[in-house]
Amino acid sequence: EAQVTQNPRYLITVTGKKLTVTCSQNMNHEYMSWYRQDPGLGLRQIYYSMNVEVTDKGDVPEGYKVSRKEKRNFPLILESPSPNQTSLYFCASARRGPFEQYFGPGTRLTVT
């Protein structure tokens, strides 16, 4: 089954404790992306990757890091999480470019 998986699905952590949210897709897609969703703001793009070793900033990259060492995986790293990064995070992938994306189920992160 074609899917995008994210782990963990729920995470409560404390300010400053480094964390990684994993994202994996099994569709051999070139394009992968991370978004955060906050009430009333829709989705905002954090980072995207056009292919292995090619990443670029979205609209809200501050406080986040990504890497794309393999085609299927695109982890999101928060080196020093802060409460304003409390949000619902989505990973997505697409065959080529930001078109007709497949979304993961989301990771709800709370930073206290």
Add this chain to the structure above:
Amino acid sequence: SQQGEEDPQALSIQEGENATMNCSYKTSINNLQWYRQNSGRGLVHLILIRSNEREKHSGRLRVTLDTSKKSSSLLITASRAADTASYFCATDAPNDYKLSFGAGTTVTVRA
């Protein structure tokens, strides 16, 4: 920055009625997409319309695009309870692979 703005923010209709929502954007686009989200779950792609297209259909969905007015509309005909969801437009610009979403329209279909 958010490129798309949906209107209305919320819409409540009776089953069987049509639902129309609009998306306006600020700068030139390459494509405009519509996605659906059910209650905090991952988004599902519905339809993509290119900047040189004016109208597109997919099942009960009809999308129009007016680049002169920088706006798009999504029409859902003969709505069903299962259409209850939030709908988002998303745009990408020429030579740019970022994607900008609007804040969404929440549609409630009453039985």
